[in-house]
Every structure is written in structure tokens, then in C-alpha cells.
Amino acid sequence: MNSELKKIKVVISDLDGTLLNTEHKISEYTKTIFKKLHDENYLIIVATGRHHLDAHSIVSQLDCPVYLVTSNGARIHSPENELLFSLDLESELVKSVFDLEMDPEITTVLFKEEIWQTNHHNEKLNDFQKESKYLPEIVDFRSLEDFGGIKFFFTHDNHQTLVDLKDRILENHSDHFCHAFSLPFCLEFMHKSVDKSVAIAKILEKEAFTFEEAIAFGDGFNDEKMLLSTGKGLIMGNAPDNFKNKLSHLEVIATNEKDGVAKYLSEYVLNTAVSV
Template sequence: MSKQKIKVVISDLDGTLLNSDHTISDYTKSVFQELHKQNYLIIVATGRHHMDAMAIINTLGFPVYLVTSNGARIHSPQKELLYSFDMNGDSVKSVLALDIDPEITTVLFKETVWQTSKNNSKLNAFQKDLAYPPQVVNFAELEDFNAIKIFFTHDNHQKLVDLKEKILESHLDVFSHAFSLPICLEFMDKSVDKSVAISKILEKEGFSFEEAITFGDGFNDEKMLTSAGIGLIMGNAPENLKEKLHHLQVISTNNEDGVASYLSLNLENIGKKHKKTKA
């Protein structure tokens, strides 16, 4: 795929556009502002909730398309809701009725709040201003199980793998799932995926995946990485993702401004103004 044919830039947030402080560096902002001036279509696709993600992308200084909750929501650059798909409440209830290790933090993404089984300081650190507030609840007493996404986190990856297998035993045809990080397991409706949502945007704007370059670091990025004309894996991505997508190039890490560095070196008219390190 010729880099000269790239018209669309698509990026994940955590572990990709964001550094380990969960912020976008000034250098990355400057490169993306130049992309915007050069009329590239820019799409941010994240597992985060839209309220949380909007607070972050506002710091870019210009409007972008936003895909959130791994594809369950699409917002236009004008922040208009273009697409919305929720999980089936009865299916969510049946998952939460399983014998889930109490050490695992369980989260339901709702429209204006995320309901969690316990306060998790590591999870709270992903938000700088808590634009999307947490609410500690007892799921055994919950009445409304409609949700955008179910999220589980634990420092022990194997505990999450075991939970994934338990849930899929009876929900294989209902949910899709992904490890956005080794410590983060996410379940969505079967029809939801970042790549599906991105396709809707590309069709609306008259582009194809072949004209897109994508950046990601998690298994929830897999389909968008493999669908694009150029798919690039972050240096900080899990080794098993790099091995699975061994045909894709691995670039610098998120803490090295890997996305912006690659773009400045490889996209015409961007690098002339924004030189940094080799990606």
C-alpha cells in the first residue's frame, strides 16, 4: 500500500495515542493538528466511554470522529450521536449472576455513569477529571441491566482468561470479547467491533479501509489493524498480539510518541514540519 494514497488516520487511545500518564503529548497534538490542516480524515477509536473519551480528544484542539465502547457508539466531529447499540439486559444479568471471583473488579458501562463492584484506584487513574463518574453498586440488587459494555479488570491475566471461558460457555453467540490490555477483559454485543463502526464512518465520508492507516496496541484493535491499507502495532503492545499479527509492522511505543513519530516520518507534507525520532 502506497503511503501517498493514505487519506484517513485512525488511532486507538490507551497505549497508543495516550502516553502512560493517560494524556496526549504536545508533540503528538502538533502532528495531529497538521494532519487536520492537510485535510486527512481523523478517527479516534477506543474502548473508553464517549464522555470519558471526549474530554481527552478535546485537547487536540480540533473536531474528530469518535468511535467509543469498542464500536457501540459513534459521534460525529460535531459531537452528534450517529450510531448507538446496547447489550441485551437479560444477557448482562445472566453474566453477573455467575460465580465471579470477588477480587475481579466488574464494571457496567451505562450511558452517564459506570457502575462498579468496588472502588479501583488504578481504574480511576485512567481519567484525569472523572468526566465519566464511577458508582459503586451491589450487582445482586441491581434492577436495570441495560449496558453498553461489561468490563472486568484484575492484575492476574489468567484469572480473566478463566472468567472469559466461563462466560463464553453460555454466551458465545451473544457477545464479542477482547482484551484491550492483559489486565482488561471486555464484553460487547456480538455485532459490535471498532472495525464495523469505522466502516460506517468511511462509507459516510466516501473512503475505504484501503485508504486508511491504523494504530493500535490491544486485541480490541485487531480487526481495524488488519482491515486497513496500513496497520501498525505499538511497541508496547502485548507480545502475543505482535506474534498473532506478525505480518504487521511494530513501531515505537506510546511513551515515545510512536504514532506521531511514524506519521511525521512517513506521510507527505507532515514530516517537513514535525521531525522527531524514527518510529
């Protein structure tokens, strides 16, 4: 084990495109590795853009204590599922964005506490939520009264369409929201002070660890600061090329479909060979 990995006491991972395979599930091999991490007293943090109700049902399958950072940092839950931190968006600010004229083919989503509201039935989004208790509600945003929520996002098959929308939104809202492309077809907006790395810092302080003692895995631009903050940041082989190029100094590992996170942890952190 090299010197930077000898310091590792904390394991941080994104979910979609990272810890989850292409069917949006945690493999049995990954579960085995994370159980061993827990047995060897590593602190485990999952940091995702997903809503906490959605993410909790997934990480519970790991069958070990996990801190959960959700909605890109707008919520932190303890391993006992206690809410430790929350930050919401102001209704009027969100409404001013939703009032913009948009391509009707863009799917718009607003994350509420108990449901997610959307203007379209979108099979690609529904595939991410197959076993979730966090359910969608089709709404007409033109008649909605309360736009308060945790985050909002837009999805469209054409990446440039979303880039153009991002630029229009930021013309008047750069002081109000931060944004990220979690996937090339998914543009997310959160409260200006929300970021996975900020939420993770709160957990590390609570548990008396530092970023230098953490290893992190991610595949999207909402993982960027998280990967750059930790002692060892690793990019999934399935990440978009423009993300890999931007962080070209970081190591690229195997894809999520090939259990890249678990295999790296097994070989370089746990120094053990666990058969698939």
C-alpha cells in the first residue's frame, strides 16, 4: 500500500454510475467489501444527488452503518437515519426559474420532502427509481403555488439544450443557486451553499477525521469538489470524457458495471482478495 492509502480511514462514494451498477443496484460483491470495511472500522459515507428517501432504501442493502449525504449536500443523515443537516430552496426563487420559457421536451423535476414533482412521465428517470418509496407526481408547474423544495433539475437527451438553459438561468440567478451536470443529460440546481464536499466536511468534523484520511469515488461534475478535497480521489471508468479530462491528474479506475469501487478498495485499501 502506498503512503497516501495508508492514511485512509474514511471511504466516500457516489451512488449512480459509481457504487451502483448499470441496473442501479449494489452488487453482492460490493456488499461483501463494504461489510469488511465496516468490520475493519472504516467510516463509510455515501454522497449522492438522490433524495434521502430514495437513497436510504439503497444504502440499507449494505447492511452496515453509513452516513448519508443526499440531494448533493442539502441533507445529511446519520447511520441511525437521524437528520443532522438540511437546507431548502426559497419558493419564489424557484418559481422565477420555472416561469422561464423552456423547450417543451425538457423534463423538469422539483424535489420535495415526501414526493418529487415533474411535468413529464420520463422512463429514463423512472428506471433510476424502480424500487424507491420516493414517488413522482405529475403536475402543471404553471398552476403550482408552492415551489419550495430541496433541489430542482432538468433532463433532456441533448446536452447542448441543457447548457443553453443553464446559461439563461444563471443570467439572473448566479448568486442564488449552484449547479452541476450529474450526468450529461441531467442539469441540477441547489442552494448556493450546497455541495457534497461541504456536507462531508461536517461529518468528518463530527467524527474527528480529516479530508486527508478519506478516499472518494465519483463519476460526475457534482462529485468534482468531493474528489478534489479528499486525500485520494478516483474517477470511474464510465465517467464522461470531459469530466476525466478536466480532472486529468486523478486516477481512472474500472467502470461501475465491473465493480470498480469495490475492487479498488479490496486491492488497495483492504489488501485482500475477495472473489466475485
